[in-house]
Amino acid sequence: xxxxxxxxxxxxxxxxxxxxxxxxxxxxxxxxxxxxxxxxxxxxxxxxxxxxxxxxxxxxxxxxxxxxxxxxxxxxxxxxxxxxxxxxxxxxxxxxxxxxxxxxxxxxxxxxxxxxxxxxxxxxxxxxxxxxxxxxxxxxxxxxxxxxxxxxxxxxxxxxxxxxxxxxxxxxxxxxxxxxxxxxxxxxxxxxxxxxxxxxxxxxxxxxxxxxxxxxxxxxxxxxxxxx
Amino acid sequence: xxxxxxxxxxxxxxxxxxxxxxxxxxxxxxxxxxxxxxxxxxxxxxxxxxxxxxxxxxxxxxxxxxxxxxxxxxxxxxxxxxxxxxxxxxxxxxxxxxxxxxxxxxxxxxxxxxxxxxxxxxxxxxxxxxxxxxxxxxxxxxxxxxxxxxxxxxxxxxxxxxxxxxxxxxxxxxxxxxxxxxxxxxxxxxxxxxxxxxxxxxxxxxxxxxxxxxxxxxxxxxxxxxxx
Numbered sequence: 085x086x087x088x089x090x091x092x093x094x095x096x097x098x099x100x101x102x103x104x105x106x107x108x109x110x111x112x113x114x115x116x117x118x119x120x121x122x123x124x125x126x127x128x129x130x131x132x133x134x135x136x137x138x139x140x141x142x143x144x145x146x147x148x149x150x151x152x153x154x155x156x157x158x159x160x161x162x163x164x165x166x167x168x169x170x171x172x173x174x175x176x177x178x179x180x181x182x183x184x185x186x187x188x189x190x191x192x193x194x195x196x197x198x199x200x201x202x203x204x205x206x207x208x209x210x211x212x213x214x215x216x217x218x219x220x221x222x223x224x225x226x227x228x229x230x231x232x233x234x235x236x237x238x239x240x241x242x243x244x245x246x247x248x249x250x251x252x253x254x255x256x257x258x259x260x261x262x263x264x265x266x267x268x269x270x271x272x273x274x275x276x277x278x279x280x281x282x283x284x285x286x287x288x289x290x291x292x293x294x295x296x297x298x299x300x301x302x303x304x305x306x307x308x309x310x311x312x
Numbered sequence: 313x314x315x316x317x318x319x320x321x322x323x324x325x326x327x328x329x330x331x332x333x334x335x336x337x338x339x340x341x342x343x344x345x346x347x348x349x350x351x352x353x354x355x356x357x358x359x360x361x362x363x364x365x366x367x368x369x370x371x372x373x374x375x376x377x378x379x380x381x382x383x384x385x386x387x388x389x390x391x392x393x394x395x396x397x398x399x400x401x402x403x404x405x406x407x408x409x410x411x412x413x414x415x416x417x418x419x420x421x422x423x424x425x426x427x428x429x430x431x432x433x434x435x436x437x438x439x440x441x442x443x444x445x446x447x448x449x450x451x452x453x454x455x456x457x458x459x460x461x462x463x464x465x466x467x468x469x470x471x472x473x474x475x476x477x478x479x480x481x482x483x484x485x486x487x488x489x490x491x492x493x494x495x496x497x498x499x500x501x502x503x504x505x506x507x508x509x510x511x512x513x514x515x516x517x518x519x520x521x522x523x524x525x526x527x528x529x530x531x532x533x534x535x536x537x538x539x540x
Contacts, residue, residue, distance in 0.1 A: 106371075111367045111371050113367075115360065115367050118360070118362075119360055131540045132536075138532045139341075139342030139532045140339050142532075143334075143342070144335075147524060150524070158512075189437075194429050205417045221447070304363040304366045
């Protein structure tokens with residue numbers, strides 16, 4: 085138990101980095117690739133790339149922050165409702181506990197004994213209902229803010245890597261070539277570590293992540309070409 | 313119990329639409345706004361916008377598909393491990409069940425009775441460990457594919473709304489003005505329904521969603537202006 089919980093907690097930060105960087109490495113790279121086939125100035129690619137990174141960073145970061153706040157508020161309002169219900173209609177709530185245990189093959193006698201023991205402590209009873217009836221885990225109150233900052237920063241760092249190629253070249257085609265090399269290497273390395281962290285086979289995971297980036301960039305390039 | 317599960321299942325589709333459309337309405341809008349302050353041709357804004365939508369659509373859709381596949385594989389490998397453990401070291405697994413119930417104030421006698429009853433049926437026992445020790449719900453095998461399509465389509469539809477303004481105008485400033493009006497209305501309506509679905513106060517929720525979009529677009533506009 086303790087081990088599992090520790091594992092989950094330490095990986096919130098890593099999860100956020102993975103979320104931000106997955107999109108950060110892919111979308112600005114593909115956008116820049118798309119524009120490279122349609123315009124002839126690195127300046128436009130860089131301007132669009134930076135606008136995209138800023139927009140994505142704010143949308144993901146602020147979006148993540150508000151989603152985290154909502155999760156916390158939702159937990160608190162459900163917690164309050166569960167305390168109310170346990171107070172106002174204990175028999176109905178006891179019946180719900182029994183039904184949960186019935187699903188796991190516990191006999192009627194066993195259900196009765198369990199519910200009597202559990203209902204002695206209202207806090208534990210409510211904790212049980214929150215987790216087992218509603219499937220809600222108590223959220224960390226700082227998670228929303230930390231998550232927003234981490235996801236936003238990871239998106240920003242991820243996005244600047246493919247875009248950096250356009251700073252050091254003079255024509256979008258050269259930029260695209262260098263950007264493709266940089267990003268393919270970064271996607272592969274990132275995919276490798278991401279897979280390690282999430283417990284997938286690292287080499288296959290790295291290939292998948294790299295393929296998503298390359299497919300997105302290739303399709304964006306072709307479609308931007310067609311449009312322009 | 314049944315009611316809650318139904319509620320969660322029917323909202324997978326809605327959740328995916330919300331995920332795709334949140335970013336779809338915000339990021340392409342902000343990118344187009346950023347470029348509007350830096351370039352003088354609607355064609356560039358449209359090309360960049362379409363490249364972004366394609367890139368975002370593929371990154372989110374394909375990313376969502378692979379994440380769903382990974383979740384399914386992870387569940388199946390943990391399920392196999394749990395069956396192995398129950399077979400090879402039933403006493404350790406019984407101890408883990410007891411520890412879970414000890415947390416909810418169940419007496420040693422109660423724990424003993426419970427674990428004896430539950431361990432009679434290995435499938436139920438393993439189901440219990442999967443859900444309450446590891447916190448894993450059985451994923452729907454079609455979820456990955458459905459999720460990818462829904463998120464990708466929602467992103468695409470969301471992104472075309474702000475971009476459509478640039479088709480009907482001749483200069484990026486006019487495009488930006490019309491796009492801001494269209495997108496603000498869409499963000500507000502979308503935020504209202506999103507909040508209804510997620511059980512938040514709809515008016516406040518709509519304001520939050522609208523503010524994220526406007527802030528992202530304003531910052532992207534200012535930074536693109538500075539860069540160019």
